[in-house]
Amino acid sequence: MTKPRIALIIGSTRPTRFADKPAEWLLKQIKARNDMDVEVLDLRDYKLPFFDEMASNAWMPSQNAEAVRWQKKLAEFDGYIFVVAEYNRSITGALKNALDQAYVEWAHKPMGAIAYGSMGGTSALQHLRAIAVELQMVPVRNAAHIGGADLWKVHPLGSNGPIEEIEATLAPSAKAMLDDVVWWAKATMAARATDAAKAA
Secondary structure (H helix, E strand, O other): OOOOEEEEEEOOOOOOOOOHHHHHHHHHHHHOOOOOEEEEEEHHHOOOOOOOOOOOOOOOOOOOHHHHHHHHHHOOOOEEEEEEEOEOOEOOHHHHHHHHOOOOOOOOOEEEEEEEOOOOOHHHHHHHHHHHHHOOOEEOOOOEEEOHHHHHHHOOOOOOOOHHHHHHHHHHHHHHHHHHHHHHHHHHHHHHHHHHHHHO
16 A cells, blocks of 8 residues: 555644644654655645635535635645644634535545644644544544643744754654554545445
8 A cells, every 4th residue: 555645734824823833843753754745735825715615515516716726636635634723712714714615525534633722722623623524534533732831832922942842742642643644544545445446
């Protein structure tokens, strides 16, 4: 079986976002492994409109060219890892809109996350997992969280230190999440291949 292709999706588009720091750190962790290929998808690179289609692409093809470009890119991957900022106990509006712009492409693939916020982005990630279930993704059990004192050690509004300062506490959960994503990516790749063979 070929190595799973995983998208690392940066879920915030603010000019002042913190997301780049955990994304860059997690990308290094992934590249140190040899069990998946990864590509960063930055929502800033996709000028998606607020969802304005007649229906989800589960029911009819999307009309907006940028939405179709987003869907085609998502279709290249076997799983997804989200960099999740918590805004008022939920995910960013940009991420919710990006999730809504596809359906077929998300289905039957795993999703993991690195989340951050004062409480570790826990509420946002739980919301994301609920959305993922509706999109027929497989949310994995483990996740990496940056919160509390650790967040303020590395956030620009705190000490703005390098993320390596909290690596000892962050790395084990990140590894567990990545292990989960790879396991489920391989399982769902096999299942999707079986479905495709039956449909042929």
